Amino acid sequence: MNAMNHQSGPLLSAQKLTKTFGGITAVKDISFDLMPGEILGLIGPNGAGKTTCFNLITGFYVPSAGSVSYRGRDVTGQKPHAIAQQGIVRSFQKTNVLKSLSVFENILAGHYLEGRQSLLSTFFPGSKVRRTEAALRDSAADIVHTMGLSRRMDAPAYLLSCGELRLLEVGVALAAKPSVLMLDEPAAGLNSQEALAFGETLRKLRGTRAESILLVEHNMALVMGVSDRLVVMNFGQKLAEGRPADILANRDVVEAYLGKAHA
Numbered sequence: 001m002n003a004m005n006h007q008s009g010p011l012l013s014a015q016k017l018t019k020t021f022g023g024i025t026a027v028k029d030i031s032f033d034l035m036p037g038e039i040l041g042l043i044g045p046n047g048a049g050k051t052t053c054f055n056l057i058t059g060f061y062v063p064s065a066g067s068v069s070y071r072g073r074d075v076t077g078q079k080p081h082a083i084a085q086q087g088i089v090r091s092f093q094k095t096n097v098l099k100s101l102s103v104f105e106n107i108l109a110g111h112y113l114e115g116r117q118s119l120l121s122t123f124f125p126g127s128k129v130r131r132t133e134a135a136l137r138d139s140a141a142d143i144v145h146t147m148g149l150s151r152r153m154d155a156p157a158y159l160l161s162c163g164e165l166r167l168l169e170v171g172v173a174l175a176a177k178p179s180v181l182m183l184d185e186p187a188a189g190l191n192s193q194e195a196l197a198f199g200e201t202l203r204k205l206r207g208t209r210a211e212s213i214l215l216v217e218h219n220m221a222l223v224m225g226v227s228d229r230l231v232v233m234n235f236g237q238k239l240a241e242g243r244p245a246d247i248l249a250n251r252d253v254v255e256a257y258l259g260k261a262h263a
C-alpha cells in the first residue's frame with residue numbers, strides 16, 4: 001500500500017463531475033468523497049453512469065466539467081498511468097487476466113507499475129535487479145495467498161472457475177499497490193454463496209492491501225453487506241447517499257430500481 005493518509009479529509013473527492021458525449025450527458029454534477037479506511041459502494045440501475053465515473057476518476061475520460069482530488073491535490077485530467085502510479089488502481093468490467101498465464105504469472109505481471117527497470121539492466125542484471133525481481137516474486141506469492149488462491153498458484157487462468165477468476169482479477173489490481181482500490185463489478189457471474197465469500201475477502205483487503213475501496217456492483221447483497229456507505233446514481237445524477245440501511249429504506253432508490261409501484 002502507498003503511504004498511509006494522515007490527513008483527516010477525504011482520500012479521494014469527486015466534485016461536480018460532468019461528462020457529455022455529443023448530446024448524451026452520461027454523468028451530471030456528481031460529487032462524493034471516499035474517506036480513509038472506507039468501503040464506498042457506487043450503485044445504480046444499468047446506464048446510470050457508474051463506469052463513466054470510474055473512467056473520469058482514473059483519467060480514462062477527461063471531465064466536461066468538475067474535478068477530482070486525491071489526498072487534497074487536484075488530479076483532474078491526468079493520464080491513467082499517472083493516476084495509477086499515485087495509488088488509484090482499478091479493475092475493469094472486462095477481465096484484466098491473461099488466460100494462458102498461470103495465477104502466479106498474472107499477478108507477477110501486474111507488478112509492472114512498481115518493478116520497472118531499464119532494458120540494459122534486464123539483459124545485464126546486477127545484484128540490485130536480481131533483488132528487485134526476488135522481491136516482486138515474493139510479493140506476487142503473497143498476493144496469491146491473500147486472495148485464497150494458493151492451491152491454484154501454477155494453474156493456467158483458463159482452468160479457473162468463475163469465482164477464482166474474479167479473485168485473480170482483484171489480485172492483479174493489488175499487485176499495483178493501491179491506496180484506493182476501485183473495483184467495477186468484481187462479483188459479476190458469482191452465485192450468492194461465492195459472492196458472500198468474495199465480500200469477506202474484500203473486507204480483509206481494506207486497511208491491509210488498500211486504504212479504501214470504491215466498489216461498483218450490481219449484486220445488492222454483496223454491496224449492501226460490505227459497504228460502509230453508498231452513493232446511488234440514476235440517469236447520470238446522484239439520487240441518494242448514506243449508510244446501507246438508510247439507502248434500503250429510501251423510496252427514491254426503491255423506485256429507481258423497481259419502479260413506482262414498489263416504492
Ligand SMILES: Nc1ncnc2c1ncn2[C@@H]1O[C@H](COP(=O)(O)OP(=O)(O)OP(=O)(O)O)[C@@H](O)[C@H]1O
Binds near residue numbers: 052
Ligand atoms: N463512450 C461513450 N460514448 C457515448 N455514450 C456513452 C459512452 N460511455 C457511456 N455512455 C453512455 O453514458 C450512460 C452511462 O453509461 P455507464 O456505462 O457509465 O453506466 P453504468 O451505470 O456503468 O451502467 P452498467 O451498470 O450497465 O455498467 C449510458 O447511457 C451510456 O450509453
